Amino acid sequence: MTHRSNYGDIAEQQVYQNIDVVLGGGKESLSPGTTKNARKDGEDLMKVLQKNKYDIVENRSDLLNSKSDKIWGSFAPSALAYDFDRETTKPSEPTLADMTGKAISTLNKDKDGFFLFVEGSKVDWAAHANDSVGMISDVLAFDAAVEKAVDFAKKDGNTMVIAVSDHGNSGITMGNQNTNATYPETPVSAYIDPLKKAKMTVEGALSQLKSDKSNLKEVAALYGLDNLTSEEEATLHSSKNLASDMVKMLANRANIGFTTGGHTGEDVFLYSYGPSRPIGLLENTDIAKKMAQFMGFDLNQLTEKLYMNGQDALEKKGYTTRIDVTDPNNVVLIAEKGKQKVQFPANKNIMIQSSNQQKTVNTINVYNGKDFYISESALKLVK
Numbered sequence: 001m002t003h004r005s006n007y008g009d010i011a012e013q014q015v016y017q018n019i020d021v022v023l024g025g026g027k028e029s030l031s032p033g034t035t036k037n038a039r040k041d042g043e044d045l046m047k048v049l050q051k052n053k054y055d056i057v058e059n060r061s062d063l064l065n066s067k068s069d070k071i072w073g074s075f076a077p078s079a080l081a082y083d084f085d086r087e088t089t090k091p092s093e094p095t096l097a098d099m100t101g102k103a104i105s106t107l108n109k110d111k112d113g114f115f116l117f118v119e120g121s122k123v124d125w126a127a128h129a130n131d132s133v134g135m136i137s138d139v140l141a142f143d144a145a146v147e148k149a150v151d152f153a154k155k156d157g158n159t160m161v162i163a164v165s166d167h168g169n170s171g172i173t174m175g176n177q178n179t180n181a182t183y184p185e186t187p188v189s190a191y192i193d194p195l196k197k198a199k200m201t202v203e204g205a206l207s208q209l210k211s212d213k214s215n216l217k218e219v220a221a222l223y224g225l226d227n228l229t230s231e232e233e234a235t236l237h238s239s240k241n242l243a244s245d246m247v248k249m250l251a252n253r254a255n256i257g258f259t260t261g262g263h264t265g266e267d268v269f270l271y272s273y274g275p276s277r278p279i280g281l282l283e284n285t286d287i288a289k290k291m292a293q294f295m296g297f298d299l300n301q302l303t304e305k306l307y308m309n310g311q312d313a314l315e316k317k318g319y320t321t322r323i324d325v326t327d328p329n330n331v332v333l334i335a336e337k338g339k340q341k342v343q344f345p346a347n348k349n350i351m352i353q354s355s356n357q358q359k360t361v362n363t364i365n366v367y368n369g370k371d372f373y374i375s376e377s378a379l380k381l382v383k
Contacts, residue, residue: 035077162271200223205223317382342382
């Protein structure tokens with residue numbers, strides 16, 4: 001894919017990589033439809049999952065009760081709820097700890113070991129929104145998921161666990177302009193108590209707002225903004241961006257500071273556990289190298305086997321090649337030599353020969369908008 005917002009490509013690549021366990025949101029990107037992120041290529045990936053023997057689950061109960069070795073969990077059309085809001089807004093969704101625990105117990109059936117990637121994603125959105133309640137609560141949800149992983153690693157004895165952030169965000173601080181001269185006397189409770197009043201994140205609270213805003217004070221209280229002053233109430237009633245004004249108001253009450261609504265450039269914490277765990281100050285790209293070394297493979301060698309330039313490799317075999325972008329949602333690498341014709345559909349782990357015979361290969365074909373990549377195993381099938 002060429003951009004992280006290409007949800008259709010991402011979903012298709014996930015489905016055709018034969019991953020054992022995939023759990024999260026994004027269901028709308030699996031099937032054609034009228035919503036913004038519905039599939040544009042006409043393919044129903046739900047049928048592909050069924051054909052590939054996945055147990056497709058869509059709620060917490062079905063996930064936890066699944067006995068399958070292959071589980072695909074789609075629990076929301078797009079993003080999952082914030083953990084702090086889930087009980088009220090989406091009680092059927094599993095927690096991140098639920099998903100982590102189930103993934104571990106399922107993948108651990110493979111005696112060769114496993115790799116599991118878990119993302120606590122919405123803390124990033126909360127930070128962009130300067131929603132301190134969302135940040136704290138989703139970090140705690142992530143912490144509960146890490147606990148599942150560490151508990152397993154302690155019992156297993158041969159598992160590495162890494163917990164790390166990809167970047168800083170928002171520049172949150174305990175202390176703001178309110179505390180310029182008062183910080184020696186300001187008790188910790190002055191920062192914490194206002195936040196503890198919140199029952200939901202700002203996203204969750206605003207999901208309860210009536211169209212006529214008649215319950216605005218109640219919604220504000222859900223976010224911890226109780227006993228509004230006349231000035232605060234006037235600000236909210238005239239607001240053109242309630243979420244922004246509410247988070248600023250709570251941050252002011254809790255003496256919380258933010259430097260930005262974007263990313264920040266500080267070093268991030270690295271937590272690790274288990275054999276060969278990475279420690280110290282590291283370049284972020286070294287994390288992947290440490291994991292690969294522990295699992296016993298070389299990333300560069302693996303990349304060469306899985307993703308070689310398809311046109312270059314096929315032309316060395318005497319084929320004429322072209323990338324067919326007639327349908328931008330179904331790009332295909334086509335190679336021809338005499339009467340032989342081979343096609344490699346983008347985002348899929350298949351190749352199609354002249355007789356329309358379809359063969360499965362070990363990884364997906366990838367088109368990045370310029371070059372088309374295929375695997376060594378795919379190339380070996382081309383005579």
